[in-house]
Amino acid sequence: MFPLERQKKILELLMIKKVIKITELTEELEVSVDTLRRDLNLLTEQGKIEKIYGGVKLVESTFGESSIxxxxxxxxxxxxxxxxxxxxxxxxxxxxxxxxxxxxxxxxxxxxxxxxxxxxxxxxxxxxxxxxxxxxxxxxxxxxxxxxxxxxxxxxxxxxxxxxxxxxxxxxxxxxxxxxxxxxxxxxxxxxxxxxxxxxxxxxxxxxxxxxxxxxxxxxxxxxxxxxxxxxxxxxxxxxxxxxxxxxxxxxxx
Structure with missing residues (x-):
């Protein structure tokens, strides 16, 4: 799976579950922790997700309308x-x-x-x-x-x-x-x-x-x-x- 595909999959999973543990993501995506960390860092920099203890969650939209x-x-x-x-x-x-x-x-x-x-x-x-x-x-x-x-x-x-x-x-x-x-x-x-x-x-x-x-x-x-x-x-x-x-x-x- 290419990085962009993995990142899209991460967002899709978060739309359903809202909060996901790192261990769940590595199992779901079948990747190493290091590979997953690179994807999560990029999504965090883009403001799409937020890291929490042991996992990640979607960033809530500020003004009511979610992004396209x-x-x-x-x-x-x-x-x-x-x-x-x-x-x-x-x-x-x-x-x-x-x-x-x-x-x-x-x-x-x-x-x-x-x-x-x-x-x-x-x-x-x-x-x-x-x-x-x-x-x-x-x-x-x-x-x-x-x-x-x-x-x-x-x-x-x-x-x-x-x-x-x-x-x-x-x-x-x-x-x-x-x-x-x-x-x-x-x-x-x-x-x-x-x-x-x-x-x-x-x-x-x-x-x-x-x-x-x-x-x-x-x-x-x-x-x-x-x-x-x-x-x-x-x-x-x-x-x-x-x-x-x-x-x-x-x-x-x-």
């Missing part, structure tokens, strides 16, 4: 199922918007064989995923949020009102019946609001842990959202509440 790297491996199975369900709504010849985020990123993996597809995005990981495919790529020009690997403040370089976006796939950090969808970052929220305004159909792709949360910046009320796609872990009371709204709630299955 953490979210890429958190609830991964659920996000893949959500993305696969989203891909069923994408047809050959569509022009779509894929938002920055760990759930919407997964959509890119399922659409590489679509014909005459145009993807507008502000997500650098989405661009990297689709770079060697036949998908036509349009990336928002503007300021790069390095920690989120996204591009915001689109008005710097491009007039997106000229684009005919059929479907926008948007992420959210919080979803409530009363307030709709919300996010932690103002610039991300502004970009999402603009894409919702420009697009004919709006899909929100979010795992079930985002429901019941109303975080810092409001993006859109539910009457602006056509489809809400989430995983099968969503509590029943949310399902019942959505029946009273105009938003179509779609549950991805195992």
């Amino acid at each position: 790297d953490e979210r890429m491996i958190s609830h991964l199975k659920e996000k893949e199922m959500i993305a696969q369900k989203c891909s069923e709504f994408i047809n050959d010849g569509d022009c779509i918007y894929i938002d920055s985020g760990s759930t919407t990123y997964q959509i890119a993996k399922y659409i590489k064989n679509k014909k005459n597809l145009t993807v507008v995005t502000n997500s650098i990981p989405v661009v990297n995923e689709l770079l060697n495919s036949d998908v036509e790529l349009v990336i928002i020009g503007g300021k790069v949020r390095k920690n989120e690997k996204s591009v915001v403040t689109y008005e710097y370089l491009f007039n997106f009102s000229e684009l005919n976006i059929l479907k926008a796939f948007i992420c959210a950090s919080g979803i409530t019946i009363e307030k709709g969808i919300s996010d932690y970052n103002l610039e991300e929220a502004i970009t999402r609001k603009k894409m919702i305004e420009l697009s004919k159909e709006i899909f929100v792709a979010a795992d079930s842990t985002k429901f019941g949360k109303d975080v810092t910046i409001g993006i859109a009320s539910l009457d602006k959202i056509d489809y809400m796609i989430t995983d099968h872990n969503l509590p029943t009371h949310f399902v019942n509440q959505f029946k009273k709204t105009s938003t179509n709630l779609i549950i991805s299955q195992n």
Whole structure:
């Protein structure tokens, strides 16, 4: 196993167990203590983990929003199922918007064989995923949020009102019946609001842990959202509440 693979595995294990002993890691990864120590030192320097007596733990995010790297491996199975369900709504010849985020990123993996597809995005990981495919790529020009690997403040370089976006796939950090969808970052929220305004159909792709949360910046009320796609872990009371709204709630299955 290469160092990067081991380090990713360490983070995946910590997302599940939160705290792991050094002895557990050496057995799980089948490496020596010295090799493991080098990986842990690097992850510590990057601010991703914290050493404690006899083991390590994840560093808690300071401002509520976890990093994109953490979210890429958190609830991964659920996000893949959500993305696969989203891909069923994408047809050959569509022009779509894929938002920055760990759930919407997964959509890119399922659409590489679509014909005459145009993807507008502000997500650098989405661009990297689709770079060697036949998908036509349009990336928002503007300021790069390095920690989120996204591009915001689109008005710097491009007039997106000229684009005919059929479907926008948007992420959210919080979803409530009363307030709709919300996010932690103002610039991300502004970009999402603009894409919702420009697009004919709006899909929100979010795992079930985002429901019941109303975080810092409001993006859109539910009457602006056509489809809400989430995983099968969503509590029943949310399902019942959505029946009273105009938003179509779609549950991805195992």
